[in-house]
Amino acid sequence: MYDWNALWHVHDKHRGGYRTPDADINQLADELQGKLLKSARDEHDLAVYDTGDDYTLLRHDNGLQMLRVAKHHLFDIGVRLVTADEGQALALPYLEVLVDNLATGEEAVWRGEVHCNDEGALSVNGETLRLDMPPRMQFDLPFKDEARFAAALQEAWQDAAEHTTLDAAAWFNAEALEHAPEEAPLDARIQQMCDRYAEIIRREQALLSRRFSDAELHLVAEVLRGVHFESAESCRGLWLAVEARVLHDELDHKYKVDGEALLEKLRALGYTQEVALIEALSPVQH
Known part of the structure; x- marks a missing residue:
C-alpha cells in the first residue's frame, strides 16, 4: 500500500519515544484502538496500525519509537499533458492534474485547455503558463487550502513544468506544420x-x-x-x-x-x- 519505511524516515522528526522496551509491537491493537495492518517481522522491523484518521507506525529503535501520520497528508499529485482523445469535452491538448489519496479515498481532477498564440506563448484558461508557478486550479478537497497541499502542488508543478511545456510546444508546432501550405524547402x-x-x-x-x-x-x-x-x-x-x-x-x-x-x-x-x-x-x- 505504502512504503512504510520511507514514511518512517521522511517523518523522523515527528517520532515519539516511550519507555516500554519489551513491548510486543504486534500486540498493541487494543492500546492504540486500531487495527494491525503490517506486523513487524523482527525486532528491527516496523509494525503499522490503522488508527482511524492516522496510521501509527511502531519500531524498536533505542527504545520504542512511535510515529503517527495523518491519512489526509498522504496524497499524490500527478501532472500531465493530454494530447490524445480520452473522452473529455475539451480541445486538445489540455493539462490534467490529478490529486489522489489512497488512504482516504479522496480524489480530484483539474483540467484546463492549453492554447498557443501567434508568438508561441502557451496559456491555460487564459493564464500564461509559467515554469515557476502552477496555473490557478480549483479542487474539491477538504485540504485544498492547507499550506502543505499548496507546497506539494508547487513542487509537483515545478517537477513537471519544463517537459510539459516542451511537449505542448512540440504539439502545437506539429499541428502548425500539418496545416501549413506546402512550400519549397528553404x-x-x-x-x-x-x-x-x-x-x-x-x-x-x-x-x-x-x-x-x-x-x-x-x-x-x-x-x-x-x-x-x-x-x-x-x-x-x-x-x-x-x-x-x-x-x-x-x-x-x-x-x-x-x-x-x-x-x-x-x-x-x-x-x-x-x-x-x-x-x-x-x-x-x-
Missing part, C-alpha cells in the same frame, strides 16, 4: 528548425542525466542497440522495449539496477524526453 528554415530541435534535446538531456544513474543509462543503451525506430511516432513507449529485455535477458541483474524503479522512471517520461534519451544513447546509424 535551407535557412530547415537549419532554424534543426537548431531549435537540438536545443530542446540538449535541455532535456541535461535534466535526464540527473534523473538516471550511469548503470541505468548503460542498460537503456544496450536495449537501443537492438531497436530501430522507423518514424518519429515510434519513439513513444521506450519503456516497453526496456521491459522486454529486462524480463527476457535480466539486464537489470547484469547492470545491477532496480529494474522496476527504472521502468517507473521511463513510464513517466514525456515524448520529448524519450526522444532526447534515444538521441543520446542510440548507436550512430551509417
Whole structure:
C-alpha cells in the first residue's frame, strides 16, 4: 500500500519515544484502538496500525519509537499533458492534474485547455503558463487550502513544468506544420528548425542525466542497440522495449539496477524526453 519505511524516515522528526522496551509491537491493537495492518517481522522491523484518521507506525529503535501520520497528508499529485482523445469535452491538448489519496479515498481532477498564440506563448484558461508557478486550479478537497497541499502542488508543478511545456510546444508546432501550405524547402528554415530541435534535446538531456544513474543509462543503451525506430511516432513507449529485455535477458541483474524503479522512471517520461534519451544513447546509424 505504502512504503512504510520511507514514511518512517521522511517523518523522523515527528517520532515519539516511550519507555516500554519489551513491548510486543504486534500486540498493541487494543492500546492504540486500531487495527494491525503490517506486523513487524523482527525486532528491527516496523509494525503499522490503522488508527482511524492516522496510521501509527511502531519500531524498536533505542527504545520504542512511535510515529503517527495523518491519512489526509498522504496524497499524490500527478501532472500531465493530454494530447490524445480520452473522452473529455475539451480541445486538445489540455493539462490534467490529478490529486489522489489512497488512504482516504479522496480524489480530484483539474483540467484546463492549453492554447498557443501567434508568438508561441502557451496559456491555460487564459493564464500564461509559467515554469515557476502552477496555473490557478480549483479542487474539491477538504485540504485544498492547507499550506502543505499548496507546497506539494508547487513542487509537483515545478517537477513537471519544463517537459510539459516542451511537449505542448512540440504539439502545437506539429499541428502548425500539418496545416501549413506546402512550400519549397528553404535551407535557412530547415537549419532554424534543426537548431531549435537540438536545443530542446540538449535541455532535456541535461535534466535526464540527473534523473538516471550511469548503470541505468548503460542498460537503456544496450536495449537501443537492438531497436530501430522507423518514424518519429515510434519513439513513444521506450519503456516497453526496456521491459522486454529486462524480463527476457535480466539486464537489470547484469547492470545491477532496480529494474522496476527504472521502468517507473521511463513510464513517466514525456515524448520529448524519450526522444532526447534515444538521441543520446542510440548507436550512430551509417
